[in-house]
Amino acid sequence: MYVIMVxxxxxxxxxxxxxxxxxxxxxVQNSVLEGEISKGDLEKLRNEIDDLLKPGESxxxxxxxxDTILDRTVYGxxxxxxxxxx
Amino acid sequence: MYVIMVxxxxxxxxxxxxxxxxxxxxxVQNSVLEGEISKGDLEKLRNEIDDLLKPGESxxxxxxxxDTILDRTVYGxxxxxxxxxx
Numbered sequence: 001m002y003v004i005m006v007x008x009x010x011x012x013x014x015x016x017x018x019x020x021x022x023x024x025x026x027x028v029q030n031s032v033l034e035g036e037i038s039k040g041d042l043e044k045l046r047n048e049i050d051d052l053l054k055p056g057e058s059x060x061x062x063x064x065x066x067d068t069i070l071d072r073t074v075y076g077x078x079x080x081x082x083x084x085x086x
Numbered sequence: 087m088y089v090i091m092v093x094x095x096x097x098x099x100x101x102x103x104x105x106x107x108x109x110x111x112x113x114v115q116n117s118v119l120e121g122e123i124s125k126g127d128l129e130k131l132r133n134e135i136d137d138l139l140k141p142g143e144s145x146x147x148x149x150x151x152x153d154t155i156l157d158r159t160v161y162g163x164x165x166x167x168x169x170x171x172x
Contacts, residue, residue, distance in 0.1 A: 001156065004148065006092060008116040029146055030094040031117065050161050058162035060115055062090065068154035070087065073132070073147050076139035 002069065003042060004034045007049070007059040017059065020048045088155065089128060090120045093135075093145040103145065106134045 005025060007017040014031065024045045025033035037045070042063070049059050091111060093103040100117065110131045111119035123131070128149070135145050 004090065006115055006118050008118075029092055029144060032092050032146065046159070046161070053162035056163055058115060058160055060118065061157075061159050061161070062155055063157035063159075064150065064154055065156055068150055069148055070151055071147075071149035073149075074144055075132070075136050075147070076144035077142060 001037065001039070001042070002034070002064045003037050003045075004032065004062040004064070005045075005049075005059060006062075007031050007057075009053070009057045009059075013054070013057070016052055017049065020045065020052065087123065087125070087128070088121070088150045089123050089131075090118065090148040090150070091131075091135075091145060092148075093117050093143075095139070095143040095145075099140070099143070102138055103135065106131065106138065 003025065005021055007014065007021070008031060009017050017031075018027065018033075021027070021033040024037055024041050025035040027033050042061075046061065049061070053059060089111065091107055093100065093107070094117060095103050103117075104113065104119075107113070107119040110123055110127050111121040113119050128147075132147065135147070139145065
């Protein structure tokens with residue numbers, strides 16, 4: 001399946017969410033990662049994120065079937081490290 | 087269709103993207119909005135965002151068919167103003 005993950009942590013803790021997310025997904029914008037992921041890895045990711053968060057912080061994980069993104073458009077400068085990954 | 091929009095602007099300009107996005111979508115996290123949108127409104131939103139962005143800033147718009155989000159889980163505190171909107 002395909003996952004989009006968006007995190008919102010205190011400024012000095014954002015790197016922790018990024019570090020976890022990068023083990024499973026591709027970093028595509030400041031606080032956004034996305035990519036194909038197996039059910040097992042998604043379960044691990046969910047647990048690690050859930051353990052990380054402190055009060056006032058949040059992370060949204062959107063779980064999509066792999067072929068359901070109709071369009072993905074980046075406006076402005078594309079910060080994606082790999083230009084083609086969909 | 088259903089749209090997820092994630093913006094990354096300079097700190098003192100983020101409110102401008104939020105103001106535009108809120109006219110069409112629901113604000114669900116710091117720099118994330120989502121919601122059902124018509125093709126016409128999506129076109130307007132795209133144009134307004136594209137006009138707004140300066141060098142180094144970006145916005146990603148994911149366009150999904152309405153029933154393709156398999157799961158949406160919020161970890162930590164849910165900052166959504168309306169709890170049920172999917």
